[in-house]
Amino acid sequence: MHWFIVPSLDGPVSGGTLYNRQLMAALQDAQCQCGLLPLERAASALPWATAGDFYWVDSLYLEDLPDLARRVNRVASLGLIVHYLPSLIGGGESLGPEDVTPIEAAALRVARVFLVPSPFMLGVVRRLAGAERPVLCVAPGCLASASLSVPEPPVHAAMVANLVPGKGVEEFLTCLASQIRETDALDLAIVGGARHDPRYAKRCHALAKDARLRGRVRFLGELSPEQTQMHMAASNLLVSASTMESYGMALAEARTVGLPILARRGGHVAALVSDDCGGELVMTTEDLVAACLMLCRTPAEHRRRMQLARTRALPGRPWSLAAREFTDQHGVHGVG
Numbered sequence: 001m002h003w004f005i006v007p008s009l010d011g012p013v014s015g016g017t018l019y020n021r022q023l024m025a026a027l028q029d030a031q032c033q034c035g036l037l038p039l040e041r042a043a044s045a046l047p048w049a050t051a052g053d054f055y056w057v058d059s060l061y062l063e064d065l066p067d068l069a070r071r072v073n074r075v076a077s078l079g080l081i082v083h084y085l086p087s088l089i090g091g092g093e094s095l096g097p098e099d100v101t102p103i104e105a106a107a108l109r110v111a112r113v114f115l116v117p118s119p120f121m122l123g124v125v126r127r128l129a130g131a132e133r134p135v136l137c138v139a140p141g142c143l144a145s146a147s148l149s150v151p152e153p154p155v156h157a158a159m160v161a162n163l164v165p166g167k168g169v170e171e172f173l174t175c176l177a178s179q180i181r182e183t184d185a186l187d188l189a190i191v192g193g194a195r196h197d198p199r200y201a202k203r204c205h206a207l208a209k210d211a212r213l214r215g216r217v218r219f220l221g222e223l224s225p226e227q228t229q230m231h232m233a234a235s236n237l238l239v240s241a242s243t244m245e246s247y248g249m250a251l252a253e254a255r256t257v258g259l260p261i262l263a264r265r266g267g268h269v270a271a272l273v274s275d276d277c278g279g280e281l282v283m284t285t286e287d288l289v290a291a292c293l294m295l296c297r298t299p300a301e302h303r304r305r306m307q308l309a310r311t312r313a314l315p316g317r318p319w320s321l322a323a324r325e326f327t328d329q330h331g332v333h334g335v336g
């Protein structure tokens with residue numbers, strides 16, 4: 001039995017929540033025994049675990065992992081779903097064992113197995129936790145491609161990002177206000193929730209009221225995955241100001257829709273964004289804004305990139321495939 005100790009699957013939309021929800025549903029559809037175990041019930045349930053049970057703990061619960069490890073029956077196994085590590089913000093791709101926080105180090109030390117969403121995070125975990133323990137690498141599923149008849153220029157850009165510091169929305173809007181010209185034709189719609197960090201979200205909303213951005217920036221709030229993809233299909237550019245992505249689910253969705261992508265480097269982003277697919281990777285927020293405004297000012301280049309993105313759109317990836325990879329790797333590693 002696989003038990004997932006994760007935040008509410010119906011809670012605020014995030015990449016981690018979507019991953020947990022969709023993977024669990026796909027595993028259940030594949031007749032794999034799995035269930036949800038809320039954190040507040042886990043401590044009392046773990047001592048009664050039976051042989052072969054696996055408990056997968058979300059990386060949002062890093063601080064709780066050592067206590068859970070002390071409580072779990074020794075015939076069961078405790079795994080860590082490494083959606084993200086806070087130290088990646090500062091350490092980036094060079095993050096080493098000496099760079100993580102004590103909480104992160106303790107969690108990585110006690111987990112017996114790991115689940116990660118990308119080869120990038122596979123490398124991070126192997127570097128931080130050693131090569132002895134199994135690491136399952138299962139990429140998220142991705143909705144099938146929507147219509148590729150995206151609108152022509154001017155730029156109708158989508159940004160899919162919850163309003164939290166790591167997504168870089170405030171910095172992007174601040175820089176955009178300083179660089180944009182009155183003649184620049186730009187419509188930017190931001191999909192993402194404000195509940196994660198209300199103070200940060202309030203600052204982002206205030207920036208959109210700046211006279212230089214008024215009428216150009218819209219906040220759509222949280223949308224379902226299906227609604228988000230429909231919005232992407234009505235756009236002709238995806239912009240990502242995130243400083244680090246362990247996978248980049250929105251980027252993968254944009255690739256299936258056939259959108260050119262402008263993104264900051266960090267984590268798994270480079271595996272999804274490249275110039276031969278109409279994309280562009282930059283190092284700084286200032287460079288990201290400049291790249292976006294360049295497309296506003298040169299419609300021919302925007303059309304060229306749109307055509308590349310359409311031509312090299314990625315196929316959809318069913319969650320059933322992710323579930324099969326999970327069970328296959330579980331068996332291969334001898335942990336099932």
